[in-house]
Amino acid sequence: MYTTSTAFLEALGEAGVRYAFANLGSDHPGLIEAYAAARAEGTAHRFPELIICPHESVAMSAAQGYAQVTGQPQAVIVHVDCGTQNVGGMLHNAAKARVPVLLFAGASPATQDGELPGSRNEFIHWIQDVHDQRGIVRGYTKYDNEIRTGHNVKTLVRRALQIATSAPAGPVYLVGAREVMEQPLEPAPAAPAGFAATAPTALAADVVHRIAGALAGARDPLVVTSYLGQRPDAVPELVRLCELLAVPVLESMPMYVNFPADHPLHVGYQWNTRAQNPVLAEADVVLVLGSDVPWIPTSNRPARDARIFVVDVDPLKEQMPLWHVPAEVFAQADPGTAVRQLADRVAGLPVDADAVAARRERAAAEHRRLAAELAERERPGEVITPEYLVACVREAVDADTLVLSEAITNFQVVNEHLRRTVPGSLLSSGGGSLGWYAGAAIGAKLAAPDRLVVSLVGDGTYLFGVPSSAYWVANRYQAPSLTVVIDNQGWKAPKMSTLGVHPHGVAAANDDFNVSFAPGADLPGIAAAAGGVVGQTVTDPAELPIALKAAVDLVRAGRGVVLAVRVPGV
Template sequence: MQSNYTTSMAFLEALQEAGVSYLFSNFGSDHPGILEALALAKQVGKKLPQVITCPHEMVALSAAHAYAQVSGKPQAVFVHVECGTQNLGAGLHNAWKGRVPVLIFAGSSPFTQEGELLGSRNEFIHWIQDVPDQRGIVRGYMKYDNEIRTGTNVKQLVHRALQIASSSPKGPVYLMGAREVMEEETSRVEIQTERWQPISAPAIAPNELSLLIQDLLQAKTPLVVTSYLGKNKDAVAELVKFCEALAIPVVESVPNYMNFPSTNPLHCGYQWNSPVQNDLIEEADFILVIDSDVPWIPLFNKPSEDCIVYYMDDDPLKEGMPLWYIPSKRFYKADAETALMQLNKEISILNIQHAGIEKRREKIKAYHAKQRAQWEQQEQFSDEVITAEYVTACIRELCDENTLIINEGISNYQSSYTHLKRSEPGSILGSGAGGLGWNGGAAVGAKLADPTKDVICITGDGSYMFSVPSSVHWLSRKYNAPFLTVIYNNRGWKSPKLSTLGVHPDGIANETNEFYVDFTPHANLSKVAEAAGGAYARKVENPEEVKEALEEAFAAVKSGRSAVLDIYLPSIQEETNMKAGNEHATV
């Protein structure tokens, strides 16, 4: 038995020192040093992060992603050389665009082949998996990447990587190390972790603060637009305080967190891809955009030319987006909570009270009430068809302040956020990006981060299949992380159809109804979870079964067993036929 102190042991110690709880791992032939160090630690009772064995890399990264969202603490993902790195796939995009801290470690093929060093090549795959630039695979999606070349400074590399990952704007980092290096005997290094903390939160410069407040107070129809301010739960309370002081309405644009309580009278709804002008954006004479990549889509929805826009974000230049611009009077690189605390302090000193604010408050309350009444109408039960709005309203009835929603509903994002009406900070999470298949691993990661939560995962049938459900539900059972999945099943990819119609509304694809998105023959999706993870599985096609099925499935989750409900909404073909019938009736 090898009992010496190696680079692998130092590496794992560094992760433990940094507060990493889990290694979401898919090990390979490049990890003998890591596996030996883990075995030794277990034998001698040494505490290291717990290994979560993940049969698919995308699931591993999605789980680490959501774990960090819930806990605020970055986790580690271990994958096998360049093959495992590439199998992380869309998860890399999600962590990068979603600003989620995670450390990814991949081995690399040994660099000796005749036994010169321990770990030298001894399998044919070591030649095949040797590529010119393994780090280059991920470089466009990482805040930092590096190679471990010696054990003498591996702890410094780990702490630097995690410091970068956890500093605003947060994001993933990547380290790789060859077998010989990870097997190398080395000397122990003691790290003072308090010297490797993330950078402090940026604030608004004092002279800029007064300019913003001056323009804000002169506005008659101010508005706040946000998308991911809720990534910091404490920022939500500051935003509520700010908006209530001056009666400022809030619109959530493409949200992936709960950013402002839906029940607050100043909350004025959600927007996604609908090709319509938002009336509040159009009427606003002052807009404060806080934490939003896409506050509006200028092609059909934007402020007036006279509107004053202030843009505040921890990444206000979007240097990772080659085409991006929102002409604004000022751009602030600022942490939302910190900046709002500054604004709230100044506003409290000014003690602003006048009739215009109260008149605006009453107007927005009426707008909010009318909007909610319309939403309630959309939720009505139909004995002929199951609608996304009705299903979402039924899910809402199951939820309380202890429920966490994982949302990858894609074409049903609008209805899910609208009708869930979430009001607790941290109560709903999206990936923050467009790499489909995040939902399943994310549900497991969220449950591991906070086992007290009841986790409900909302997904479409397409994104469910992308999520590698066989891996997800094996993982869920093995690590006692039960959750409820509700599949909004329209038997196809609705989003490509909607995109095509958005560009060619009267085109040949529409005329012939040929979009190549139909999932025929239809798979019995819930049975995948039953076979792989012993999940409660049920297909629901009758509207009258929806509530009862949800209650039964949720009870199974409460008892410790994952559940999957495959709920049949109108199929893409049925929607087309219904639309044609309505148009004919109108004529």
């Protein structure tokens, strides 16, 4: 029987959705029957492949990881209000990272006396009937709607995906009551054409002229970026712009490779820095090019007389109630398109060649100074430090390896010591809800099956990822990866936050922060039990390079590995 559920799954397939990451429930008999019928008929290829996820957060982060690698939105199917709430933290990440995902949830049946197929027949249907299920996610989605009839379900799906993929991209949410999803239909044709995402926006000509002129006439210009590299093809254009004028690049809370780390104009990274960045302080013109938090003004900001220009797909951060950068221009444009426009314009402007050469040498000198300082921190000692650990990972992987970073208090360490150079070879969640790595590694591996996928995470993050679910999924769907746990036996982030506000308080004086994980758990053992991965804990600095090489070899051979590496405790 052809139903709304059949048409819904067909619509996803027709739109190019490759996977539906699902946690099924009592609201999904129509979908389950549609998949079973398609498999029996040999026509399941017209639907997205179903990836069963025992926990919803793994499903959502897997869809995000796939979309981050490919740019193509995937579907997530969850169970009424409860499943919707279980994706909450990962939905936050997809929203903040501006990643397209279509989230679908059933709804409790709308009838209770057998009036329609799918009417209520389980006690849970009354308990899970809530006043505003769509309201649960409305603060994190670009669009939400209810499927009320199967006759236009394909149009709703295509519209939702069009909104999800149009800049600024983000998640969308559809719900459908069980009776509607069971509605018999005549086989539905594909949705009509005309649902393409909006074209990338460009800078107005006068804005291009103004920003390019400011950069060309600056004494010490600077580019600050966080997610320009979401589009890997934008990175060479930023390199071209910066090389024309010898403009240094500072990456602030980066989610991607935005600029090659080994380039002489790369002058470092900043996260929760407690001190003023000297390059930022000296800049007289600052171009903020795709960044939500270009600096933290309580401790680190440009000079008061610096000219600041903001170019962003979302320049006013309308979803952030408190946000301000004192810029003279806020321009809404696709950063990749904008940087290409600026490079083309700058190439035709007269410049002071001597000033450019001097600036190039100053930036290169700062780059060399930072590199020497970082190399010194990587030296092995009696214990494994995060810096030494990340340096060992750098030596164990290649330039094409896809690295997922969710190391929290070691975010900056990972960026500084991995020194990634290939656009698209580093991803972060983009948000603040921990555990993204676990599902994202699955999605990334499904999107790029020939690439090595490596996650660098803290021990707290590792547990937030629901490893008992994630590694089962990875094993079942042959998506092996290497997870390196930077294990400091506790939550360092709350301790650092407390010290930032109460540096001389009672908690600091008594070292009483309630963040220890003692007695420690067998972190790799969780994954080994759930998904058959190889698990190991490393404490000896001399053993680490050997263990990493063996782990990489195992993953390349098709086996998942979790390596917990003990670093000094919190």
